[in-house]
Amino acid sequence: MRIDRVFKKLANTLPFMMAFIDTERRYQFVNERYEQFFDVKFADLKGKLVAEVLGAESYERISQIHSRVLAGEDISLREKVTLRDGRVLQLEIKYVPNQNQRTQQINGFFAIINDITLYASAADVLRAVHDVMNRQTMGLSTDRITKLLKLGCEYLNTDIGIVSRVIDNEYTVKYAWSTGDAIAPGTQFELGNTYCSVTLAASDVIATRNASKSKAFSGHPCYAAFKLETYLGLPIRINGKVWGTLNFSSAASRGAPFTDLDKELMGLLCSAIETLIINNSKTDRLERLAYTDFLTGLSNRLFINEFFERLVYENRERLSQYYCALVDIDHFKRINDEFGHDAGDRVLQAVALEFTDSLRNDDVCARVGGEEFMLLIHADADSDTARLIERLRQSIASLEIQHDQHRISTTVSIGVTKLQETDSFNRAYKRADSALYQSKSNGRNRMSWN
Numbered sequence: 075m076r077i078d079r080v081f082k083k084l085a086n087t088l089p090f091m092m093a094f095i096d097t098e099r100r101y102q103f104v105n106e107r108y109e110q111f112f113d114v115k116f117a118d119l120k121g122k123l124v125a126e127v128l129g130a131e132s133y134e135r136i137s138q139i140h141s142r143v144l145a146g147e148d149i150s151l152r153e154k155v156t157l158r159d160g161r162v163l164q165l166e167i168k169y170v171p172n173q174n175q176r177t178q179q180i181n182g183f184f185a186i187i188n189d190i191t192l193y194a195s196a197a198d199v200l201r202a203v204h205d206v207m208n209r210q211t212m213g214l215s216t217d218r219i220t221k222l223l224k225l226g227c228e229y230l231n232t233d234i235g236i237v238s239r240v241i242d243n244e245y246t247v248k249y250a251w252s253t254g255d256a257i258a259p260g261t262q263f264e265l266g267n268t269y270c271s272v273t274l275a276a277s278d279v280i281a282t283r284n285a286s287k288s289k290a291f292s293g294h295p296c297y298a299a300f301k302l303e304t305y306l307g308l309p310i311r312i313n314g315k316v317w318g319t320l321n322f323s324s325a326a327s328r329g330a331p332f333t334d335l336d337k338e339l340m341g342l343l344c345s346a347i348e349t350l351i352i353n354n355s356k357t358d359r360l361e362r363l364a365y366t367d368f369l370t371g372l373s374n375r376l377f378i379n380e381f382f383e384r385l386v387y388e389n390r391e392r393l394s395q396y397y398c399a400l401v402d403i404d405h406f407k408r409i410n411d412e413f414g415h416d417a418g419d420r421v422l423q424a425v426a427l428e429f430t431d432s433l434r435n436d437d438v439c440a441r442v443g444g445e446e447f448m449l450l451i452h453a454d455a456d457s458d459t460a461r462l463i464e465r466l467r468q469s470i471a472s473l474e475i476q477h478d479q480h481r482i483s484t485t486v487s488i489g490v491t492k493l494q495e496t497d498s499f500n501r502a503y504k505r506a507d508s509a510l511y512q513s514k515s516n517g518r519n520r521m522s523w524n
């Protein structure tokens with residue numbers, strides 16, 4: 075193909091990169107945009123083999139495509155390339171074969187190249203936000219929010235993403251994602267000592283990529299304390315009121331300035347997080363209701379079953395650090411018959427209170443039947459468990475429950491078993507139940523082991 079002056083002039087006005095490669099796969103032309111983008115001179119490229127310029131390895135991937143184009147096919151593709159300066163870009167390349175007008179022979183092809191890096195990563199964010207918000211299988215809101223923070227960090231190229239709750243001058247980390255050490259939810263700062271004070275004062279998205287050189291940030295106590303050069307923060311609003319902030323930061327200065335598109339996309343991420351926070355508080359309440367026994371305020375059977383399943387799922391070995399005890403109130407029917415159903419309820423509440431008073435944080439206690447309770451006790455040795463349960467049995471036996479004019483006493487029978495790694499909830503329950511049966515048949519008000 076003859077590259078004349080008119081063609082060159084026209085090619086240099088095009089808003090995309092363009093190259094012409096001949097049938098021997100040598101460069102015959104590149105336009106100015108191509109020269110600028112890849113930082114090369116056409117004079118250095120002219121007549122050179124594509125394989126020489128790209129290096130054999132990269133060329134191997136596209137040589138087959140070049141063959142197809144030289145056989146007459148139009149091909150479009152997207153390609154990730156790493157430039158000499160380390161930038162990773164997404165290119166959209168269209169290959170168009172060119173025919174000699176006279177002979178109708180293919181004499182080479184045009185490669186028309188667009189840099190779609192910005193467009194592609196923005197599209198990735200949009201797709202991922204949609205995915206996180208709409209996939210039913212993604213699990214809890216907490217996981218979804220953390221995923222969005224990770225996504226924001228990856229898109230903005232920052233190390234830390236935080237959702238904070240701000241009440242008055244108190245900033246509390248609610249959710250966090252970090253490329254380095256984990257930031258624990260619950261960590262607190264004075265709002266004035268965080269860059270988010272600037273965001274909330276402005277009531278808008280605020281960003282810097284060079285805090286040390288910015289008026290608003292360089293003298294800020296947050297800069298003095300953490301030397302964070304890069305920051306982008308937005309207010310989170312729930313029901314029209316400021317709830318907290320979404321913020322991304324890094325110790326390193328961000329190479330490129332934040333663009334309007336970056337800010338828009340983070341605004342979108344922020345709206346998604348607001349929705350998840352609202353959902354979270356709703357599910358929190360519903361979950362609490364679903365897992366709580368209404369009469370005693372203890373957990374219910376569903377909760378203790380799921381607690382057990384979670385132990386199995388996370389680390390089956392931990393089962394062997396627990397003991398399971400089934401506790402049944404003796405002759406409870408008589409209490410109902412003698413003093414009335416309300417009195418029975420009072421007894422259930424009083425017994426439940428004894429459990430909550432004597433169990434530790436690691437232990438779980440649930441009402442699993444009418445007058446039956448299950449305890450999962452975290453203990454090292456049988457003797458520790460036996461001591462704890464014996465104390466519990468005695469304290470219940472010494473209760474005097476006041477109801478109307480009556481003082482009601484009661485006792486409990488208990489069946490205990492040590493959990494084994496291979497246990498299922500039902501298997502453990504059955505073992506404890508048969509120990510409980512022993513206690514009942516041996517005269518009640520006692521503990522038996524199985």
Ligand SMILES: Nc1nc2c(ncn2[C@@H]2O[C@H](COP(=O)(O)OP(=O)(O)OP(=O)(O)O)[C@@H](O)[C@H]2O)c(=O)[nH]1
Pocket residue numbers: 369402403404405406407408410414415416417418419422443444445514518
């Ligand atoms: N007040 C009250 N009674 C309940 C509740 N749930 C179950 N019950 C009653 O608890 C009683 C349980 O009686 P049984 O299963 O015969 O056992 P028991 O009388 O405790 O006898 P043993 O277990 O053999 O010592 C029944 O009368 C139920 O109606 C409740 O929420 N409140």
